[in-house]
Amino acid sequence: MFAEIKGKIEAGERLSREDALSFFQSERIHEIGELADKVSRRVNGDRVYFILNRHINPTNICVNRCRFCAFSRSKGDGDAYEMTIDDILEDVRKAKQELGRLSEVHIVSGLHPDWNFDYYLEILSSIKSEFPEIGIKAFTAVEIDYFSRKSGLPVEEVLFRLKEAGLDIMPGGGAEIFASMTRNQICPEKISGERWLAIVKTAHTLGIKTNATMLYGHVESYEDRVDHLFRLRELQDQTGGFLAFIPLSYQPENTDIKVPYPSGIDDLKTIAISRLVLDNIPHIKAYWIMLGEKLAQLALLFGADCLEGTVIEERIAHSAGARSKRGMGISEIVHLVRETGKIPVERDSFYNSLRIYG
Ligand code: V47
Numbered sequence: 513m514f515a516e517i518k519g520k521i522e523a524g525e526r527l528s529r530e531d532a533l534s535f536f537q538s539e540r541i542h543e544i545g546e547l548a549d550k551v552s553r554r555v556n557g558d559r560v561y562f563i564l565n566r567h568i569n570p571t572n573i574c575v576n577r578c579r580f581c582a583f584s585r586s587k588g589d590g591d592a593y594e595m596t597i598d599d600i601l602e603d604v605r606k607a608k609q610e611l612g613r614l615s616e617v618h619i620v621s622g623l624h625p626d627w628n629f630d631y632y633l634e635i636l637s638s639i640k641s642e643f644p645e646i647g648i649k650a651f652t653a654v655e656i657d658y659f660s661r662k663s664g665l666p667v668e669e670v671l672f673r674l675k676e677a678g679l680d681i682m683p684g685g686g687a688e689i690f691a692s693m694t695r696n697q698i699c700p701e702k703i704s705g706e707r708w709l710a711i712v713k714t715a716h717t718l719g720i721k722t723n724a725t726m727l728y729g730h731v732e733s734y735e736d737r738v739d740h741l742f743r744l745r746e747l748q749d750q751t752g753g754f755l756a757f758i759p760l761s762y763q764p765e766n767t768d769i770k771v772p773y774p775s776g777i778d779d780l781k782t783i784a785i786s787r788l789v790l791d792n793i794p795h796i797k798a799y800w801i802m803l804g805e806k807l808a809q810l811a812l813l814f815g816a817d818c819l820e821g822t823v824i825e826e827r828i829a830h831s832a833g834a835r836s837k838r839g840m841g842i843s844e845i846v847h848l849v850r851e852t853g854k855i856p857v858e859r860d861s862f863y864n865s866l867r868i869y870g
Contacts, residue, residue, distance in 0.1 A: 514540060521547050527789055529738050535785050536734040541777055548784035548815030555794060556817040560849045561859045563821035564842065565616040565649075566607035569828065570595045570635065574622030576654070578699035580688075580730055582766035582832035584622050594624070597638050604639060604646070607824050611842065614643070616821070616861045619650035620685055620828070629663040629670070633677040640678030647680045647861030653711035653722075654686035657703045667714050675720060680861050682715055684723030684758055690743050691736040698730055698769060705740075709747055716753025721862065724754050724793070728782055729762035729774030737782070741789045748792045755863060756795035756818060759786055761802040765833025773833075776807055780814045787815030795863060801826045804836050805848060812852045819845060 517531045527535075535544055571594045574584035585592040595603075600619075608614040617639060621632075632655075636648055651659075651674065659670045671679075689695055690705025703711075712722050726740045748754050759782045761774045774782075787796045798816035800808035801823060808819060824839035842858075846869050849856035856869040 514538065514543070518543070518547060521551065521788060526791060529742055532738045532741065532785055532789050533734055535788070536737065536781065541781055541784075544784045544788075545780060545814040548787040549813055551787050551791070552796070552815050552817050558854045559817060559857045559865075560812055560852070560854045561795065561818040561857050561863060562845050562849070563615050563859050563861070564611050564613060565618055565821040566603065566614060566824040567618045567620075567826055568595075568600055568603055570600060570619065570621045571624050571627070572622050572827070573624050575625050576623055576699065576701040578688075578702060579768040580698050580727065580762065580832075581828070582763075583828045587625060597634060600635060601638060601642060603825075604643060608643070608646075610824070611822060614646055615859075615866065616647040616649055618683060618823075619648065620652060620683055621655060623655065623658045629659045629665070629673075632659060633673060636674060636678035648678050649681045649683050649723075649861055650674070650679055652683055652686035653708045653715075654703055656682075656711050656715070657707060667711055668718065671715055671718050671720060675718065679720065681755065682712070682720060682722040684725040684754075684756070687725045687740070687744075688727045689730075689732045689736050690740050691732070694732045694736050698727075705743070709743060712753070713747060713751060716747075716751035721753055721755050723756045723758060723797075725758045725760050726782075726786075727760045727762060729778060730764075730769050730771060737785075738789075741786060745790055745792060748790070752792070754793045756797050757786055757790050757793045758797040758799050758820075759783055760799060763802060763829050763832035763834050767832055776810075779803055779807055780811060783811045784815040800840065800848075801834055801836050801838075802829050805840070805844075809848045809852060812849065812854060819849070821845075 572585045573587050573592050660667045724744050761779050795818045796816045797818040798808040798811035799820050826838045846856045857865050858867040
């Protein structure tokens with residue numbers, strides 16, 4: 513079986529669901545990693561991408577209290593917070609000052625019961641008017657659905673107005689795991705997997721590129737992971753709108769789902785199998801915030817070609833016990849990449865190269 517799948521990969525053929533499942537069940541981690549690295553080099557050469565970015569989470573108040581999330585709070589909780597437009601702009605200014613230049617802001621928020629859609633538009637337009645050169649990656653499909661329900665506007669109109677206000681691309685969060693039985697166990701209040709996919713498809717149709725994620729290492733099965741990857745591959749065949757896939761390693765602290773952290777083997781295997789199955793998505797991100805810096809570095813030899821970026825101040829994973837730093841400097845990222853023998857490439861939001869650290 514292994515030799516047959518290996519043959520398919522070497523011939524550039526697509527993997528089947530059975531192939532992917534048998535790799536998840538396999539202990540041949542070195543060989544799976546080697547195959548994924550070969551495919552990664554086929555797609556992206558020796559390049560490893562990163563971006564000078566800052567994550568901003570305008571509020572932690574959220575009407576969806578997902579069981580895996582340690583970040584969200586209810587209105588009135590002592591540690592609930594809300595950022596003003598000035599707070600947000602100040603964070604962008606500081607990030608730009610700290611790094612010397614800034615290429616992207618990544619904005620994901622809780623589903624606030626009182627904020628209206630105009631406030632989110634104002635966040636985007638205020639950032640764009642002061643920093644027209646900075647890419648804005650903002651709002652998951654879950655937030656888009658919420659804006660549509662709150663404003664009474666169709667999803668197309670919501671996306672169109674966000675784009676007009678400055679949205680460049682959408683992050684991949686909120687996908688969690690699509691399989692409905694498992695999804696209902698971990699986030700019963702969240703939109704369905706089908707709805708997530710439909711909203712992302714609409715975004716792609718309007719010319720908005722997005723990322724995709726998969727939250728793994730909680731209560732899902734390998735079959736659920738395979739199902740998730742194949743649904744993404746099928747949508748990408750139709751739209752070509754995904755830029756990157758990011759497997760999110762579950763961080764269990766302060767959450768309602770108390771399981772051990774995924775193992776290093778599981779993290780590397782999931783990265784590698786993602787690279788092998790998602791033959792139509794150009795980039796696989798090793799999100800160092802959740803993997804930790806050291807494992808993220810190894811992931812670059814197991815199929816990943818992107819490290820996300822400087823981040824500066826991460827809150828979601830750190831609320832749930834992430835053991836990484838909250839942000840990384842340029843020289844640290846460059847060093848991590850160089851040690852793998854690959855070439856660090858600073859990119860913009862659309863994966864255009866800005867600077868090659870040869
Ligand atoms: O949507 C929440 C996940 C996501 C936990 O698109 C958790 O470039 C692990 O989507 N353990 C937000 N994960 C992060 C995200 C992301 C990050 C970096 C880059 C991009 C991109 C997207 O984090 C949420 C949810 O799926 N999450 N709680 C947890 N305890």
